[in-house]
Amino acid sequence: MELNNQLKALADKIEQLKDQIETEESTKHAFVLPFINLLGYDSFNPTEVVPEFTADLGLKKGEKVDYAIFHDGNPVMIIECKNWKEDLNVHNSQLFRYFHVTETSFALLTNGIIYRFYTDLEETNKMDEKPFLEFDITNLKENIINEIAKFHKSNFDIDKIFDNASDLKYLKEIKKLINNELQEPSAEFVRIFASKVYSGRLTERIMEDFSDLVHKAFTQTISERVNDRLNAALNKEAEKQQEEEFEEEEVISKVITTEEEIEAFRIVVAILRRKVSKDRIMHRDTQSYFGILLDDNNRKPICRLHLDGNKKYISLFDQDKNTHREQIHSVDDIYMFEEQLLQTIDYYEQE
Template sequence: MAFEEALAGVAAQVEQYRAELKTEEATKTAVVMPFISRVLGYDVFNPSEVIPEYIADVGMKKGEKVDFAIMRDGEIQILIEAKAIGAPLTLENANQLVRYFHVSSARVAVLTNGQHWHFFTDLDKPNRMDDKPFLRLDLMDIDPYTLPELKKLTKVAFDLDSVLLAAEELKYVSSLKRALREQFESPSDDFVRLLTSRVYGGPFTAKVRDLFSRLTATALQQFVNDQVNGRLKSALRGSAPIVPAAPEVAQANTAEELDDVATSDSDIETTLDELEGFHIIRAIVASEVPYDRVVSRDTKSYFGVLIDDNNRKPVCRLHFNRKQKYVGLFDEEKVERREAIERVEDLYHHAEALRATVGRYL
């Protein structure tokens, strides 16, 4: 059975039987042993390969056991401690695994509850198990990037040296991915402040924070969608995705531009509605032109949106400094036509016209 097929099969067992797996023993029998056997390829009934209930007395601690020890060439290489499905995978719940790792020849320790598998080594201090795993596997949400390294721990492709060489990078990359996922789901104030500082030069007030918290979440979601759509389009064309370099004319100076504009004339005030409108327009035309080529220029009478900061390439004008809001759209002769809008979000109703305008400059 292929490695990927075996992994999918064990994952299916977790989903099928998880309601009945209420104890550690049930989890070991239904999930952990099949994982060791089918996925890693070791014979769980051969004590020269897999030792169940492995005992290695440590100091005053006598008779404690680690659930499984995997042997290769007469030496213990991997220790596995199993918990019941749903149990938290904390080192406080696996003290014997930490102690046995210190005194055995194992270089890899595994803590699992059947669904989640955490793989540890000794990157921080030799012969002392790290506090954080270098590889995490969730059978209900398998990360394909982890599979090549996991495969190196199988019986047929065992390559411990390669695993250990890659462990540090795996450890930090996986941690960074989790941190990014958290930011995508709920951007923190620090993250919002960092991104806001790149596009807005005014004070970071509570109102600005609330606005940019929403805009940041929207921008992150649209960025991911754009990347996915780009890859799908490339796949449909039968070509590999190409990531173009940002054009030199598209320096990300929005915050500095807004700051210069706001301070160059005391009569000019860039409002939050204008900023929100600017980012909506950027998002709309991102399908036609790289995001950073769309810039803003505030004036006394209107808030302008331009391509490449070029007055000859106007995208639209926002007339928001009055009770009735208008968006100024441009025809093929660059003649402005004002359309009334009630809310800033109504800019989305003019998406086709905005994209058409940008398309003419390209």
């Protein structure tokens, strides 16, 4: 939950500041370093985060990657940063070269908003062309936050992340294919279903017809499943509410409203009729007090009466709905608080 809140705070900060950020260096300091810090690494500790990490390429010396994160004394991830306005697609090759010579486990390419995590699933010590994890930090879903948490210093386990990276990479690609097929079914995709339900020859015209049918079928199926889940959730909530109402009715049924409480209610109604009609003033008796409400609304309490004990009290409400209790000797003393009761009605009417 803490990481979730930190990521949301960073996303809010990015939305507020990005139009004022003009350079790559500003992007690093305003967006990327805070992300490294929320992963549990101290960006001011050179044993954890090394800026301008050397990545010499053969005879070409002096090549440096923006940051390297160290874990247990070893570099585990290199980070290449770009200006938040830049398209990351044109910078993959640069990170590819750095990954090869630094021999770290993971590489991160980011512009402070889009984050792409790479590793070497296909060939050892050779960065994959496609990231296994990619996200927009300003639009995070819960499953992505769970994946980000695995890179936190306290959770970091190279083997577990690497094993999971393969699933993530192929899941991403499969979801992309499914999404494409849902939007515009390919001939191969349409043929799979058409051949199972149509016994005739699949001519070009038939395939065109089935292309629309397959698209509609999938759209309707997804819509129906979503509606089923929503209805199930709503029914569950309704059942819960009914149970709560039943329990409340059970508690109320054990309460005996006395003649004295009814008399007190009539006095309050008589006072308040100058401001509102009597139909808007209701009472609810509970085991601990006799409550009087405006519009039968729990959020609009007028007063509460405590008449069952040896000492009698009236609880009054101020503008912030804070209560203060006053002792009374009989229900006739309620008239002493006429001004406060009328003022309470004014508060609600102003709202």
